[in-house]
Amino acid sequence: MCSPAQKTRTMRCLRTTKGGHTMIEENIRRLRKNAKMSQEDLAEKLSVVRQTVSKWERGLSVPDAEMVIKIAALFNVPVSELLGMETQADDSAAPHSATVSDISIKELTEELARLNAELAEKNKAERRMKLVSQKRGVILLLCFAAVIFSANIQNQTLAACAVGVCSTAALLILYKNLALFTDTVADEMHTRALTITTFFNIGMILVVITVTMLTESGVLTLSASGEKIFATAVVAVIIIFSGMISPRLPFNRHTGLRLPWTVRDEATWNVAHRILGITALPVALFYIAAAIVADDHMKTITLCAVAFWIGIPAAVSYIYYQRKMHGRA
Numbered sequence: 001m002c003s004p005a006q007k008t009r010t011m012r013c014l015r016t017t018k019g020g021h022t023m024i025e026e027n028i029r030r031l032r033k034n035a036k037m038s039q040e041d042l043a044e045k046l047s048v049v050r051q052t053v054s055k056w057e058r059g060l061s062v063p064d065a066e067m068v069i070k071i072a073a074l075f076n077v078p079v080s081e082l083l084g085m086e087t088q089a090d091d092s093a094a095p096h097s098a099t100v101s102d103i104s105i106k107e108l109t110e111e112l113a114r115l116n117a118e119l120a121e122k123n124k125a126e127r128r129m130k131l132v133s134q135k136r137g138v139i140l141l142l143c144f145a146a147v148i149f150s151a152n153i154q155n156q157t158l159a160a161c162a163v164g165v166c167s168t169a170a171l172l173i174l175y176k177n178l179a180l181f182t183d184t185v186a187d188e189m190h191t192r193a194l195t196i197t198t199f200f201n202i203g204m205i206l207v208v209i210t211v212t213m214l215t216e217s218g219v220l221t222l223s224a225s226g227e228k229i230f231a232t233a234v235v236a237v238i239i240i241f242s243g244m245i246s247p248r249l250p251f252n253r254h255t256g257l258r259l260p261w262t263v264r265d266e267a268t269w270n271v272a273h274r275i276l277g278i279t280a281l282p283v284a285l286f287y288i289a290a291a292i293v294a295d296d297h298m299k300t301i302t303l304c305a306v307a308f309w310i311g312i313p314a315a316v317s318y319i320y321y322q323r324k325m326h327g328r329a
Helices: 004-015 021-034 039-046 050-057 065-075 105-152 156-176 178-182 188-216 224-248 266-293 295-325
Strands: none
Touching: 021 050, 021 065, 039 050, 039 065, 105 156, 105 178, 156 178, 156 188, 178 188, 188 224, 224 266, 224 295, 266 295
């Protein structure tokens, strides 16, 4: 066991440890290379397989307490140095003391437990990122398939059906994995907002696809003015809904006003979505009024409405983000 002075020094170095398993993996690799040993050589001396040494050096596992002591003894270094602890010089201790005397078995066990906990969190995060990439890949594939079907299927009814199926499937995957994609501990209100938004998107796609299929198949007949009214209603509903739900959306990278600066900073995200909530209703009312007065210029009116709807919160949030990054917010 350590003396009181050694124990005090050890606890101090435990508090100043940084890097966790990253330090121990780098130290094992450094000491092995300094000793001009291969992974096979080190594995043979420690009576383990080469894959075990490889996992230690890649940060995929942490050696147990007994193995840490053996490694430290093999390379003639203090255990604290192997673990990456920054120890302070102690005049009462002999220079470069024995490999185990600078840290007690209990403290070594506690330190390794902490390293294993950090490693478990790291592996959990890596598994999560891998799963996110897989789900995102499927969603992107479905969206790409929808574009291909829309551009290459001559039968408009069949094309609309294919696009609807792909889009709905993508949104259902998003809904099933909301917690995975958002990576946030959202409260009940925020979780409900994400769920409502996803189902709203699915509903709007189904409505548009259904009307398109019915009109293309001749079951439903819409005049030119009827088509304009339907298009205006769809755009207005989307804008109004966004204004109602946007202030409640939690910070995430998949649902909301996803701009390079809003997805990098939560405060900027909140600013953008608060402004989106304030401006949505006035923009929607302006759009409806303009569509009634000048229905011959629907494309221009729709373009202007969408530009104001997205442009105002985008511009204000960008200015806020830049000021914050330069310390003026």
